[in-house]
Amino acid sequence: MVLMDAPQSKSRDLDKLLLRSGNLVGPGFFPGTDLRDDIREYVRVLVVGAGGLGCELLKDLALSGFRNLDVIDMDRIEVTNLNRQFLFRLEDVGKPKAEVAAKRVMERVSGVEIVPHFSRIEDKELDFYNDFNIIALGLDSIEARRYINGVACGFLEYDEDDTPRSETIKPMVDGGTEGFKGHARVIVPGVTPCFECTIWLFPPQVKFPLCTLAETPRNAAHCIEYAHLIKWHEVHGGKSFDPDEPEHMKWVYDEAIKRAELFGIPGVTYSLTQGVVKNIIPAIASTNAIISAACALETLKIVSGCSKTLANYLTYNGGEGLHTKVTEFERDKECLVCGPGILIELDTSITLQKFIDMLEEHPKLLLSKASVKHGKDSLYMQAPPVLEEMHRPNLSKPLYDLMGRVEKDTVHVFGTALKNEEKQSSLTKLRVVFKEVDGVADMDTAILRVNSKRKTPL
Amino acid sequence: MDPKSSLETLETTSWWMRGVLVNQKPSLLFTLVIATQLVEDSVVKLDRICREANVKLVFVRSYGLAGFVRVSVKEHTIIDSKPDHFLDDLRLNNPWPELKSFVETIDLNVSDAVAHKHIPYVVILVKMADEWTQSHSGNLPSTREEKKAFKDLVKSKMISMDEDNYKEAIEAAFKVFAPRGISSEIQQISNDTCAEPSSNSSDFWVMVAALKEFVSNEGDGEAPLEGSIPDMTSSTEHYINLQKIYLAKAESDFLVMEERVKNILKKIGRDPNSISKPTIKSFCKNARKLKVCRYRMVEDEFSNPSVTEIQKRLADEDYSGAMGFYILLRAVDRFTANYNKFPGQFDGGMDEDISRLKTTALSLLTDLGCNGSVLPDDLINEMCRFGASELHVVAAFLGGIASQEAIKLVTKQFVPMLGTYIFNGIDHKSQLLTL
Numbered sequence: 001m002v003l004m005d006a007p008q009s010k011s012r013d014l015d016k017l018l019l020r021s022g023n024l025v026g027p028g029f030f031p032g033t034d035l036r037d038d039i040r041e042y043v044r045v046l047v048v049g050a051g052g053l054g055c056e057l058l059k060d061l062a063l064s065g066f067r068n069l070d071v072i073d074m075d076r077i078e079v080t081n082l083n084r085q086f087l088f089r090l091e092d093v094g095k096p097k098a099e100v101a102a103k104r105v106m107e108r109v110s111g112v113e114i115v116p117h118f119s120r121i122e123d124k125e126l127d128f129y130n131d132f133n134i135i136a137l138g139l140d141s142i143e144a145r146r147y148i149n150g151v152a153c154g155f156l157e158y159d160e161d162d163t164p165r166s167e168t169i170k171p172m173v174d175g176g177t178e179g180f181k182g183h184a185r186v187i188v189p190g191v192t193p194c195f196e197c198t199i200w201l202f203p204p205q206v207k208f209p210l211c212t213l214a215e216t217p218r219n220a221a222h223c224i225e226y227a228h229l230i231k232w233h234e235v236h237g238g239k240s241f242d243p244d245e246p247e248h249m250k251w252v253y254d255e256a257i258k259r260a261e262l263f264g265i266p267g268v269t270y271s272l273t274q275g276v277v278k279n280i281i282p283a284i285a286s287t288n289a290i291i292s293a294a295c296a297l298e299t300l301k302i303v304s305g306c307s308k309t310l311a312n313y314l315t316y317n318g319g320e321g322l323h324t325k326v327t328e329f330e331r332d333k334e335c336l337v338c339g340p341g342i343l344i345e346l347d348t349s350i351t352l353q354k355f356i357d358m359l360e361e362h363p364k365l366l367l368s369k370a371s372v373k374h375g376k377d378s379l380y381m382q383a384p385p386v387l388e389e390m391h392r393p394n395l396s397k398p399l400y401d402l403m404g405r406v407e408k409d410t411v412h413v414f415g416t417a418l419k420n421e422e423k424q425s426s427l428t429k430l431r432v433v434f435k436e437v438d439g440v441a442d443m444d445t446a447i448l449r450v451n452s453k454r455k456t457p458l
Numbered sequence: 459m460d461p462k463s464s465l466e467t468l469e470t471t472s473w474w475m476r477g478v479l480v481n482q483k484p485s486l487l488f489t490l491v492i493a494t495q496l497v498e499d500s501v502v503k504l505d506r507i508c509r510e511a512n513v514k515l516v517f518v519r520s521y522g523l524a525g526f527v528r529v530s531v532k533e534h535t536i537i538d539s540k541p542d543h544f545l546d547d548l549r550l551n552n553p554w555p556e557l558k559s560f561v562e563t564i565d566l567n568v569s570d571a572v573a574h575k576h577i578p579y580v581v582i583l584v585k586m587a588d589e590w591t592q593s594h595s596g597n598l599p600s601t602r603e604e605k606k607a608f609k610d611l612v613k614s615k616m617i618s619m620d621e622d623n624y625k626e627a628i629e630a631a632f633k634v635f636a637p638r639g640i641s642s643e644i645q646q647i648s649n650d651t652c653a654e655p656s657s658n659s660s661d662f663w664v665m666v667a668a669l670k671e672f673v674s675n676e677g678d679g680e681a682p683l684e685g686s687i688p689d690m691t692s693s694t695e696h697y698i699n700l701q702k703i704y705l706a707k708a709e710s711d712f713l714v715m716e717e718r719v720k721n722i723l724k725k726i727g728r729d730p731n732s733i734s735k736p737t738i739k740s741f742c743k744n745a746r747k748l749k750v751c752r753y754r755m756v757e758d759e760f761s762n763p764s765v766t767e768i769q770k771r772l773a774d775e776d777y778s779g780a781m782g783f784y785i786l787l788r789a790v791d792r793f794t795a796n797y798n799k800f801p802g803q804f805d806g807g808m809d810e811d812i813s814r815l816k817t818t819a820l821s822l823l824t825d826l827g828c829n830g831s832v833l834p835d836d837l838i839n840e841m842c843r844f845g846a847s848e849l850h851v852v853a854a855f856l857g858g859i860a861s862q863e864a865i866k867l868v869t870k871q872f873v874p875m876l877g878t879y880i881f882n883g884i885d886h887k888s889q890l891l892t893l
Contacts, residue, residue, distance in 0.1 A: 013847035016522070016802070022843045023836040024884055056854070063850035180862070180872065184886075209622075216576060218689055218697045263694045286865065289858030297523075297851040297883060307523060310886045318862050320541055322875035326886050 011036065014065050017306040026305030035304060040067045040111075043303055046132040047071045048121060048148055050097040052283050053138025053175050055087045056292030058101055061136070062109040064300050069105075070132070072117040072124070073098040084285035121147055122425075130155055130170070136299050137174040138292065142202055143424070145174060149187070149195035150427040153338040154412055156189040162340055164190025171302050175295040177287045180319035184294035185312055186302065192312040193331045194338035220260060220267035224276045227255035243278050252277060290316060336364065341410055341431035348400040348434050352380055355399045359413060367426060370415035374403050382415070400434050408433040490514040490868055492860055495848070498791040502757045505530050509755055514867050517756070518860040520853040521790070522844020523883030524783040527859050529867065529874050530756055533652075535662040536749040537741050538871045544747060547684035550583045550633045551598055554683075560703050561585055564696070566615055574617055578692035578700055579627035586612050586627075587634045599635055608634065622691040639679040640746065647748055648673070657726045661733050664726070665741045666748070668718040672711075682711035682742040712742045749873050759878070760788070763893040765827045771889065772831045780880040780889035782837040789819040790841065802842035812842045840884070852883050 009015070018036045022029075045066055047057045050073035061069055075097050077088045087104040088097070098116035106114055117124070121144060129135065129151050139145050152170040159165055172187040174195065187194050212218070213226045232241050232252065242248050253273040260268045274280065294314060301307045310326065317323045333339055342364055346355065352372065359367040372379040379402050380394050381387045394402055403409055410429055417426035491513055493504055501517055508515040508530070515530040549557065561584045568574050590608055591598060599608040609631050616624045640648075648670040652659065655667040673681060685708025687701060716738050720730035771781035793801050793815055801811040816838050823831050859879065866874045877892040 013849055016843065016845045016847040017849070020843050020845075022840055024840050060851050060854055212691075216692065216694050216697075218692060218694060264698055265694070284862075284865075286858050286862035290855055290862070293851045293855035293858060294886065297849075297855065300851065307884050314886050317542075318859070318866075318872075318875075320539075320873045322859065322863075322879055322890050324886070324888050324890075 011065065018065070018304055022307070024308055026301060026308060029305035031306070036065060039065050039304060042068075043134075044068045044070065044132045045299060045303075046129065046135045047138060048135060048144075049073055049138035049140070050085075050087075050101040050116075051075070051081065051138060051140065052084045052285075052288040053177065053292045053295075054097070055085045055101055056289055057136050057138050057175075057296055058087070058105045058114065059108075060293055060296030061299065062105050062112040062114070064296060066299075066303075067112050069102075069112065069114045070117060071098045071102055071114060072119060072121060073101075074118065074120045084283060084288055086285070126151060126154065132170075134299055134303055135170065135172045136295055137172060138295075139174075139176070142199075145176075145195050146199075147425075147427070148172065150337055152187075153189040153194050153196075154427060154429060156338060157410065158190070158340045173295045173298045173302070175291040177283065177291050178281050179284065180287055180317060182287045182291040182316045184291050184298065184310070184314045184316075186298050186310050187312070188302075189338045191331070193329045194335060196337040197332040197335045198313075198329050217259065217263055217265060220256070220265060220269075220272055221276050223259040223263070223265055223268055224252065224256040224273050226259055227252045228277050231255050231259075243274075249274060249277065287316070287318065290318075336428055339429075341429040343431050343433060345433050345435050346399065347436065348398060350399050351396055352399050352402060353395040356380065356395075359415070365413075365428065366418045367413060367415040367428065368417075370413045373412045373414070374409065377402075379403075379411075399432070403432070406434075488513050490516065490864055492516045492518065492864055494518045494857075494860075495520065497794065498760065498788060502760065505756045516860050516863050516867070518856050519787060520848055520856050521787060522841070522847050522849065523852060524787060524841070524844070525852055525856045525881040525883075526784065526787060527856055527863065527875070527879040527881070528756065529863055530753050531867065532752065534751040534753075534867060534870075534874060535660065536751070536870055536873060537662065537737075537744045539744065539747045539749045540872050541747055545633070545636070546686070546688050547746065548580060548633055548687065549680070549683065550580065550587060550630075551636055552638045552680065553584050553587075554707060556703055556707060557584065558588075560699065561588075571617065573693070575621040575623055576691065576693040576696065577623055578690050578696050579623055579630055580687065580690070580700060581696070582612065582615070582624065582627040583630060583634055586615075605631070605635055626690055640673060640681050644669075644681065644746060644748060647750055650750070655722050655726050657728070659726065661737065664722050664728075664733065665715075665719055665738065667722050668715055669741075669745055671718050671722075672715055676711070676714050681745040682715055683708045684743055684746065685709075708742070712739055715742050751874055751876055753876075759893050763826060767891060767893055768823075768826065768828050769831050771891065772828070772833070777887050777889055778834070779837065779884060779887055780882040781891075782833050783841075783882055784878070784880045784891075784893075785819055785822060785833060786815070786837065786841045789815060789822050790846070792822060793818050800846035802845035804845075808842060812839055815842055852881070855883075856881055 015036065018039070019031050019033060021031045043066060045061055045068070047054055047061070047069060048071075050058070050071050054071060054073060058069060058071055073096070076094055077085070077092050077097055077100060079090070079093055081097075082088060082090065085097070087101045092100045096116070096118035098118050102114035102116035106112055129148075135148065135152060137145060137148060139148075149172070152172050155168050155170045157165045157168040169189055169191070171189075173184070174187060175184045176182060186192060208222060208225055213222055213230060217223050217226060228241065241252075250270075253268070253270050256268045256273055260266070294310075294316075298310050301309045311328050313327045313329055315323075315325050315327070331338065336342060342362075344358075344362075350358075356370050356372065359365050359370045369382050371381045371383075378387070378391060379399075380391045403411070409432060411432050412427060412429055414425070414427045416423050417428075419426070491504070491508055493501070493515065494517075496504065496517065496519075505515060509532060512532065514534070517526075517528040517530065519525050553561070561581050564577060564581050566574075566577060566582065566585060568577075586608065587598060590611065594604075599605045609628050612624065612627050612631060647653070647666060650666070652663045653666045653670055655664050659667070669681065673679060683704065685705050687704050690697070692700070716735065719733055719738055723730045723732060768781060768785075772778050772785075774781075790800055796818070797814065801815040802808060816833075816835075819833055819838065823829065823833075863874050866872045875890060877890045879888065879890045881888045
């Protein structure tokens, strides 16, 4: 019987991948204890979402050699979460998900530090996100994904020749599930398509035509949405409907019943009412476990280089047999979010106010109420009132001056964009280039600059 | 997974299997067994025991960045298969008398514009199909030109461009062209030897026997009507009336089926009420979606796999990794039998392990009849690099899949995987193969 010649360590299995060299590995893979220890000491991973995917992600990452994790989630625990968000117990209902999740994983895995953030992702400074080596997403909405994607891709900078600067690349791993279906994808801004590049992958949300709801309902869902979308406003005027308010939900249910009775339509139940109003999609633990594991695996591989990575989109379907597929999607070079940025050519005389007005008219942007940021400097902020007043004097100054008189640079604009007839908050990157950068006083340098651009001598 | 503890595991398992399972009828203890990290010999042994005892079995193996999941059941029948997309059962190509009568009561050429655009497309298409067959010797459109002409016929009845019901009718016209009767898959199930009822027949097969009779008699080639209709632009009144017609037919088909089931049960010496009403009802609703899953025993797969499949996959540029891992996962078990450790399990002697694993793998390929197939050296090296490690994330992934299969098998809803799922954690180009 052969004796073990390596001491039993918790890292024994992971060490085989991190300490041993291989051929099917990532570029720049340096196996060794330094790699393993660096991952423990220095690598910081942010898990966005502490729900079905987030709980699994935290566990998976904690058990894969990561020691510095943060988790952000704005929700509190509900009873319906308990079938799959396994870190939570009945007595935790009502508590913030991020805090309980962090606590439970730390109890179970010694040495791991998890900092919970009970907040909305939009309420964090951009710098917060920049502190992480990689961001793992366990989100349940397109809007939230778009937001984080915008933030991560916002850090990306390009070289003169439009190659992404590697030190500004903030990779993300994104997972999503719906019943038996799910996906896991790797996003390396500037290299793989970002979320925005492949936004066409998501089918439009189903909405009932208004006339069906108002005039010819045929099924229980129509009656419910009539009560929820039409009758509510008729009766309650300005008061907004809150699906988490039991009284509101009961009101909608009662009205839906009345309507159903009027039209002789069966099937309205309280449970269906909740499902339709909250757009509940059933979630099961197994799919979440599968997708999160795939995401955590990719996170480990991207950070360590210990193996090649998923390129770049995995789909999973377990309802009819079992189907997995890998698709390599291509970047959209014109992508507003991860591309070098929409080129905006301006005269040096343009004021900040004029620039902000232009954004509203720009066909690719249609951005209103824009706040403008140049690197770390906020040039103008629409809100809060205190900061708005502080930045107001900038509006009458030339943008060129505010940007430090550089010929071109990246600017981030944040405002309300009109997309598919819907208003959405939008964070976009612009590549501002100033034309005719020679002012009267700069004649000499202007000639030099002009000469350096010419391909033939004067 | 060092050899000492794995031997203990084997010994414990075999004692347990000898002592507990074999002596105490495993089927009384377990509906389903999930077996993780067993080596090949144990897999074969457990499979025999569970197959004998009619206990469902799911195997999972997690090894470095590779692994597999395999279901092993003699037969798993599903009524509630819940397919994602399945054509509704509208019978536009074969309307029954009550539907025809109802359609006749509605005049497409009603003068009121609102009423005109609130006639449901089912009514429109049944009428148009009837008009067509009258002028085409009783045949429905079959050629491309005919199908186009039919759609144009429907379109010609529109009085304005905003008639959603007519737009839906044109989009749904393909349902008129669809072949009548039951699908080839259901046909196959009906013709299965198990569809000959005997005292041993499970409830499922008794109902299939009844279905077969129904299709040949009252059904006139069709299965019992499913009974529900999709949402469509319509006045509330028309829609509800239409719903009632479909529900009534489904109910009457069910009653016929119920009668036939009872008669078959009597014939085979069983209590005619032993299959409940709700079960028969569910069977009728799902008659077009039935599934039968049968799995080879693992030892059959191991000793006699599909050679063409293996060779094809090993030669596939993109997906050879998964197939390679499948062979290597079996090769490492053979390796252990010879050398008392897994290749690469310890840090020393890696080069030797690599070359030994290669030899073992090639001889396995030869044994399987796949001479000439090669495994990439990089993959063999990688397998040794893994050194039988169990990574949490890989185990979690495969465990998730295995648990999902277990749920499907136990609940008899949705369809379990048919084949062996081979996981390739390097590029995720995993494969589900019937070997």
